[in-house]
Amino acid sequence: MSLFNIFSISGSAMSAQSIRLNVTASNLANAQSVGSSEATTYRSRSPVFSAMMKSFQGDKVSYGVEVKGIVDSTTPLEKRYEPDHPLADKNGNIFLSNVNVVDEMSNMISASRAYESNVEVLNTSKQLMLATLRLGR
Amino acid sequence: MPISIDKALGDMPAKLALYGKRSSLLASNIANADTPGYKARDIDFRSVLSKAGGEQLALKTTHGNHITGTGAGTSSPEVLYRTPTQPSLDGNTVDSQQEKARFTENAIRYQSTLSFLTGRIKGLRFAIKGDQ
Numbered sequence: 001m002s003l004f005n006i007f008s009i010s011g012s013a014m015s016a017q018s019i020r021l022n023v024t025a026s027n028l029a030n031a032q033s034v035g036s037s038e039a040t041t042y043r044s045r046s047p048v049f050s051a052m053m054k055s056f057q058g059d060k061v062s063y064g065v066e067v068k069g070i071v072d073s074t075t076p077l078e079k080r081y082e083p084d085h086p087l088a089d090k091n092g093n094i095f096l097s098n099v100n101v102v103d104e105m106s107n108m109i110s111a112s113r114a115y116e117s118n119v120e121v122l123n124t125s126k127q128l129m130l131a132t133l134r135l136g137r
Numbered sequence: 138m139p140i141s142i143d144k145a146l147g148d149m150p151a152k153l154a155l156y157g158k159r160s161s162l163l164a165s166n167i168a169n170a171d172t173p174g175y176k177a178r179d180i181d182f183r184s185v186l187s188k189a190g191g192e193q194l195a196l197k198t199t200h201g202n203h204i205t206g207t208g209a210g211t212s213s214p215e216v217l218y219r220t221p222t223q224p225s226l227d228g229n230t231v232d233s234q235q236e237k238a239r240f241t242e243n244a245i246r247y248q249s250t251l252s253f254l255t256g257r258i259k260g261l262r263f264a265i266k267g268d269q
Contacts (some may be wrong), residue, residue: 002154002157002158002160002161003157003160003161005161005164006160006161006164009161009164009165009168010164010167012168013167013168013169016168017171020171049169049171049172049173050172051165051169051172051174051175059216061162061165061178061216062165062168062169062175062178063165064165064168065168065169065172110171111171114170114171114233117167117170117233117237118167118168120237121163121164121168121240124241124244125160125164125244128160128244128247128248128251131248131251132153132251135251135254135255135258136254136255136258136259136262137255
């Protein structure tokens with residue numbers, strides 16, 4: 001029955017959005033992080049969403065979302081001269097993480113809205129299925 | 138006096154199946170609202186229903202004694218791509234608001250078909266039981 005598919009479709013979307021929220025939380029938490037080199041400093045992360053496709057009657061149809069991976073941002077880090085900082089390198093520089101707080105906030109709102117709409121879809125489908133079970137009464 | 142239950146229920150079971158299929162398509166559109174490159178899909182309802190209602194498949198007769206019969210066509214619905222009103226840069230063609238509206242509309246159609254079906258079943262039951 002097709003209505004049963006919705007549980008896995010919306011479920012996968014909810015888990016993908018919660019991973020996105022998780023990554024956003026980690027980015028926001030590390031917005032003020034500093035490091036002593038380019039390699040050890042925290043970089044802003046983002047999940048890569050991809051539609052899971054399957055063949056259906058000779059046609060490709062999506063059956064949910066998956067997170068292909070988490071990628072680091074390649075935006076260059078800000079270098080600041082602070083020789084008194086305990087993490088400063090031998091030239092007296094520290095590196096600041098490249099998290100954009102405004103980007104992260106909008107990401108967070110978008111993720112929570114998307115999560116909500118998937119919950120709504122799930123609830124509607126559940127009601128439809130329950131109504132179908134009561135058919136004829 | 139034979140009563141065909143299939144005929145009494147009409148095309149409503151097929152409709153229910155179709156609405157179910159459509160709701161899963163719309164759900165995957167909403168699920169992929171943030172997936173880059175995802176193309177929104179839908180079923181063109183009017184064409185499927187007119188095909189199911191109007192076109193009857195006739196049995197092929199190759200002999201004079203063969204009985205002619207008809208059966209409703211159960212053609213699989215064609216899943217089409219949605220034309221985006223405002224294409225986005227990442228190639229995604231899902232309009233979240235539109236998809237939600239369509240999903241709700243589809244759910245209401247499903248529910249109304251269910252209640253019509255319930256009425257029909259109640260009528261049949263009444264006919265079977267008589268005035269008890």
